[in-house]
Amino acid sequence: MHNVEPKIYLISKSIPKNENIFDWLSDLKLSDEALDKYAPTIDQSRVDTLGEEKASFNNTSGEVVVELAGRRCYMSFEPGLNKNVTKIREDIKGYIDNILKSGHGSVLEHVYFTFAIENVSRVFTGEMNRHRAGMAISEGSMRYIRFDDIPFWMPNSLIDTDEDIKEMENLEFNIQNREGKINACTSIKKMKSQELFRKAFLQAEENYKELCEIWKNELSETSTFKMKKHLTSMMRRIIPMGVATGGIWTGNIRALRHICEMRCSEAAEEEILLVANQILEIMMTEEPTLFGDFGKDEKGFYQPKHHKV
Ligand SMILES: Cc1cc2nc3c(=O)[nH]c(=O)nc-3n(C[C@H](O)[C@H](O)[C@H](O)COP(=O)(O)OP(=O)(O)OC[C@H]3O[C@@H](n4cnc5c(N)ncnc54)[C@H](O)[C@@H]3O)c2cc1C
Structure with a gap:
């Protein structure tokens, strides 16, 4: 006895594959500017300091996958890609906050x-x-x-x-x-x-x-x-x-x-x-973006702002 x-040990997590994301979004005909936003191309200065593998996996957060899954639904990666979409939420935080607020939680299941x-x-x-x-x-x-x-x-x-x-x-x-x-x-x-x-x-x-x-x-x-x-x-x-x-x-x-x-x-x-x-x-x-709405209540217990998304 x-x-x-x-x-508790975090032993594994989903990590976006940036080079494949780049290929996918290229095939969807995103502009160079949008491609650079969602799948930043390998930056030679990073390759010199980090080595090719690390430099090409600069986007390690699951929130990217959530955002891409959400944007794929309406093809809202950028205005005009879908003619019905004339403006978009530009930053990832605003985009994900809106998913949490509106309760469209199915895209969170990809990570x-x-x-x-x-x-x-x-x-x-x-x-x-x-x-x-x-x-x-x-x-x-x-x-x-x-x-x-x-x-x-x-x-x-x-x-x-x-x-x-x-x-x-x-x-x-x-x-x-x-x-x-x-x-x-x-x-x-x-x-x-x-x-x-x-x-x-x-x-x-x-x-x-x-x-x-x-x-x-x-x-x-x-x-x-x-x-x-x-x-x-x-x-x-x-x-x-x-x-x-x-x-x-x-x-x-x-x-x-x-x-x-x-x-x-x-x-x-x-x-x-x-x-x-x-x-x-x-x-x-x-x-931090996907769990950013959690905070402690007056008694010290964590609770989210957006319930059951
Ligand atoms: C404080 C506390 C006390 C509890 N006391 C008891 C107790 O006395 N006895 C007891 O048996 N259990 C008790 N439970 C367990 C509780 O009833 C749930 O079984 C458990 O918390 C799992 O949560 P969930 O049902 O949301 O399931 P999850 O598997 O976590 O599912 C998440 C959500 O998915 C949806 N969902 C999941 N499965 C289905 C389905 N088959 N059909 C439709 N929708 C689905 C529901 O919206 C569900 O809330 C207690 C839990 C808590 C937190």
Whole structure:
């Protein structure tokens, strides 16, 4: 048994292929000026300093793909390309803000981000995996992975806050019924709860080891994989749902915005709130235009200006 902290790694994302975008938009007969705007040609000075590959991938943000997908719908890359379009929103920020405002979120689905999320419980995965639309999920299998010990996250709600510490400090020790007062202290309740958490995981771990001992021949190296899988699956049933696990979650921008809106709110469960906040902060850095309307409310919870695009 040991304590762990949830960890989030951004391991992959969609990146525009500028040279192919150039070919595509050339075939659509965009002017040189528009081509330069949407697919900047390789700049020789950048090639000299960065090398050809890096210089030709100067547009790394997914927002470009969102903009291109949106503009392809009306052929609104520039005025006159479609005779019905006489003026356009020139800058990408204004263009994407308008998509978010008007709720035309389907174009956000073209851009994907992939996160490895480790040290999260089955409480977390049970909730996160409810988000199906626009998500791909690969979760660590407790049917295949056998435990040596049982890692778990101690919920933040069991960690002392400044107020809890102050409450303890303000206790008058010389009054009658001191025992009762101390036991009513939040800090003491949290300490006792933490002890119970450790005890429960330790007990589960001992029981799990005992099961391994009972079935040691069937779980030995020489046994079949089928048998080991069957037994590992049976044994997992006694592990608490707070056990730390992990996996890979890929989401498109539309899904990620929706998840962050639901799971960064005051109503969210504490572990998924913790993870969703970190995902959102990564996304706000990676895609500031697509997530730029998220901000903290008066209680400190992230919420978007444009809901459910
Ligand atoms: C605070 C909180 C408490 C919760 N409590 C419970 C609970 O007690 N019990 C429980 O079972 N669940 C609970 N949930 C889970 C919740 O009901 C959703 O299943 C979960 O949040 C996934 O969100 P979603 O339905 O928007 O699905 P997503 O897969 O994220 O879908 C995104 C959007 O796509 C659309 N969509 C997706 N699938 C379909 C479809 N099949 N048909 C039509 N439109 C679709 C919907 O507009 C949906 O909002 C809770 C969630 C939260 C945030």
